[in-house]
């Protein structure tokens with residue numbers, strides 16, 4: 001037992017607390033039950049509640065502050081959120097057990113008006129003045145209303161720091177009718193923002209916290225815009241950004257007094273950040289960041305308390321157990337025994353690639369709706385959200401792998417044209433929203449792949465290194481020591497916009513082929529056909545049996 005602990009501890013990097021500390025979650029997408037088939041991310045929301053309470057207590061004992069921050073996207077991606085109607089009724093009461101100091105919404109709270117109103121009527125009142133949203137509104141009683149409040153100004157309990165908190169959603173346009181997003185570029189020109197900059201300045205603000213459902217990457221210029229605007233009024237005030245949406249771990253140094261942290265996705269990560277408010281030196285003397293793997297052992301390790309579970313944490317664990325039971329999420333409908341199937345840890349053609357499994361074996365199960373014998377089924381790679389892990393396949397699993405309940409539509413075109421659609425769509429790298437969010441940062445994917453190559457060389461030298469588990473090795477502006485657990489890097493292979501299953505026979509290139517795809521990408525398919533010089537017929541409804549259901553069918557009846 002002791003030996004095991006030493007081996008584990010050797011690969012863990014401790015947290016370094018300072019004057020003001022933050023725990024940050026983002027893009028949790030309903031994963032509050034924990035990852036059942038992956039020990040590295042198996043912590044549940046109750047464990048997280050206990051952990052946050054301990055860390056806050058430790059900070060307070062040292063006269064330091066700890067603030068909890070969440071930057072949205074709680075819906076979509078897990079049975080706990082998606083199996084209920086409306087989506088989120090069981091989920092949100094569990095989420096709300098965490099005592100956030102600053103909390104806001106993401107785009108996934110805005111696709112359906114139901115979800116948006118749940119934020120307005122349930123979540124925002126629960127968090128009272130801790131719920132902040134600067135640039136999104138909803139329509140009610142004949143007027144536009146702010147979710148919670150536009151900003152929060154408060155004094156921290158320990159260090160008595162005067163904090164101004166702002167919260168922004170990226171320039172999102174697919175929001176439900178009855179909600180309104182004002183892009184940052186316009187929001188900073190609005191009256192309320194101008195007034196804010198009159199009322200607050202360097203004399204009465206020690207720290208600005210901007211929580212954004214916005215990637216912190218410099219290439220996404222929205223935070224850069226805000227940064228330029230804030231620096232006119234606050235040339236040297238400390239500003240801290242917390243970002244999200246692109247589902248990656250990232251940390252960016254904007255200037256000596258401003259850094260930005262992004263804390264992954266799906267309850268795989270709790271981001272930690274501390275600021276030394278008095279250090280005369282910038283960089284690492286002032287800032288410390290860590291990406292904590294979301295599991296109980298690490299939460300216990302960082303808490304360093306004799307008894308880990310708090311009463312409240314235990315209550316949340318019970319609440320989770322009741323929810324699982326009540327929703328039947330653990331009902332087993334099949335088993336995955338042959339392999340873990342990955343979206344991008346292996347190339348597309350690899351037998352353990354999830355897209356290969358889907359295109360070779362699962363998509364052909366889609367019942368035929370027309371008499372045409374030959375068929376192509378095209379899916380955008382973003383329609384898959386997560387890997388398929390070995391172990392029991394439960395009611396929960398298809399919500400995890402592919403939650404989107406889109407309709408299939410189809411068109412009939414000659415085979416030689418049909419076969420060019422997917423290649424055409426894959427030529428167009430700008431269709432970013434067709435791919436999984438974490439696949440959109442190509443620079444980071446490349447850096448990690450290169451580093452992995454070098455790490456391969458180094459391993460020969462470090463013969464006695466502890467055995468590392470597979471997981472994230474993050475490359476950010478401070479280097480690659482940010483992950484609290486040292487992992488063997490997984491390489492993420494770039495994947496295309498779309499993949500397809502082919503059911504073809506015969507040699508005649510002019511024979512008609514049924515081309516089937518989600519209605520979600522119909523505009524893209526039409527674009528591709530136009531590029532190919534083919535006048536596309538109107539798409540017809542084909543089937544409602546969406547990908548997640550086909551996967552259920554396949555796993556229930558086949559060896560996987």
Ligand SMILES: *[C@@H]1O[C@H](CO)[C@@H](O)[C@H](O)[C@H]1NC(C)=O
Pocket residue numbers: 140141145
């Ligand atoms: C709209 O009116 C109802 C009924 O008076 C009230 O309960 C609700 O809080 C109002 N909504 C807003 C956003 O003011």
Ligand SMILES: *[C@@H]1O[C@H](CO)[C@@H](O)[C@H](O)[C@H]1NC(C)=O
Pocket residue numbers: 017018019276277278279280285
């Ligand atoms: C902050 O940095 C200063 C200067 O390096 C140091 O003296 C002080 O102990 C640090 N504060 C904390 C809380 O670590």
Ligand SMILES: *[C@@H]1O[C@H](CO)[C@@H](O)[C@H](O)[C@H]1NC(C)=O
Pocket residue numbers: 327328329331395
């Ligand atoms: C789960 O199994 C129970 C007991 O067999 C059943 O009553 C319930 O309907 C199932 N729920 C789901 C969502 O499959």
Ligand SMILES: [Zn+2]
Pocket residue numbers: 027029073106108245246247437
């Ligand atoms: Zn997200």
Ligand SMILES: [Zn+2]
Pocket residue numbers: 073106107108213244245246
């Ligand atoms: Zn998002």
